[in-house]
Amino acid sequence: MSDADGFPQYRRDIQYSDDSIANTLELCIPRPTTHDPKQVWVVFIHGGAWRDPEIDSSSFRKAQELLLRSPVAESIAGLASINYRLSPYPSHPQSPSNPSDPARNARHPDHINDILAALLHLQETFRFDDRYVLVGHSCGATLALQVAMKRYWGAQYESTFALELNVVPPVAILGVEGVYDLPALVSDHSDQLIYRDFVKNAFGSDEATWAAASPARYVDFEDSWPDGRLVVLAHSLEDELVEFEQPDLQRHLLERQGWSTEPGDRQLRVVDLHGTHDGVWQDGTELARAIETTVQSVQTML
Template sequence: MVIRETPDTWPCVQKGVHYSSESGLNTLDTYIPRAPLSDPNQLWVVYVHGGAWLDPEIDASSFEKTQEHILGSTEIQHISGFASINYRLSPNPSHPKLPSNPSDPSRNARHPDHIRDVLSALLFLQDTYGFDDRYVLVGHSCGATLALQVAMKRYWGMQYESTEALELNVVPPIAILGVEGLYDLPSLVNYHIHDPAYRGFVVNAFGSDERTWKTSSPTEGNFDESWPDGRLVVLAHSHGDELVEWDQVQLQFDAFKAQGWSHDSTSKSRSLKMIELTGKHDEVWEDGKELARAIQFTVREALKVM
């Protein structure tokens, strides 16, 4: 590993580390439980929070309870470190507590700003800790969208010059875990056609051109081309999710299967798993137990395909 500063004590906890100068929200938190090991089977766990790309009350700290549960698990022996990423948010001027200001660069993002920030954060982490592809990228809700968009990274390089340098340098993860994810944006908006909030946050994040919604959706990803070294995808969802319908996870599962990802329990590469969680949309991370359970499962499965 290429840790820039070697701490005197462990665990090493850092909060609000700036990975870019784009805005005050371009920060991340890290937790390294012990001195770095030379074991090649050690993994990082990197988390991308949800919040419909615009909720200022959900940030990197939302991972803390989940992290606490994992620290007490047997899987911690296989985890080198944790990181939780903040990124610029889309406008939310009507938020009841923390309305956005048009002059605040951290609260006026539009696609591809969000994915560009996640790529910047990953590049910072990989440059700092040298873990290359040895990480599990975890995303909740729109964070699951962003996690899979990382695996679609060649698309961003072709479509947006601002992300080209990043996509060429960021090494995608060995495994991705999507939790209560938003995977097919047109389908999501159409399913909730009578609730303008869904169309509202998608337009805030991606603009009004529905072609952009489609091409940005992970269900449209050509992962054979953009993520040839991907080994494992785990999709976790709860039937108790009151905000995101099961159709979303099923559409993404079917999209991976159509590209040859195997749900066979004996598969050692391009492995696809689905697990059912319990609880409402945000309960899985608010309590942390269910999100931790999904991460522990993914770490165990990742070790099988490394």
């Protein structure tokens, strides 16, 4: 079916929850549904330190257009990009948060609750089960791996656990310029109070909570994500905001839990990107390249 027949289809501002006006997502359906078991969905979670109102679901659009013209285009059944409630940012120069705005006063676990609600909406609507690649940029990578931290959410937050019982985790997770260890991030930037501020705004002042919410400190991926097949950690040495130590910490933890760069049931890949922290998504090229690499790897596993 050609573009003249109505594809790709784009839909924006799809409300997946009534918690706030921020609980929306946007979709791209490249072609009519074929139910091809080799096709996967690509679902994107934006970054922005859990609080930046200028970074939202639209940050995926340039990469999305490149993917629609890429060698993996025929392997993609659909694409989605998720908005979620943000933490307070009263000092933002253009759009300071208001204490009365539920869309701008989120605190953990609100962000991950929203991601789970969005995934549940997508899975119930399109029935793709685990046939999706969950992609996150920066704090979006934190959230992507938190989706796989099922037992942690169950132990700490009953409401989240009840929801997540209905969410099927992805076959693969791709973290791009990701934050994986919150205490290490704050410690490495102890001379820059902005890091402590945005982590504290998102997770509270208890540093034990920071550690417990950090994917690079989670010891139970094997039990909580038994069907996970692939983790890709993509990072640029030119990233001026998040150091390469972050994906290194996540890689070492996964290796200790049996994930390997060798062929097998639980594969781990590291992809070198080029560009600044936000530059990798701003023109779309590097983000799209990382997703292409991930989708190609997933195709060999399906």
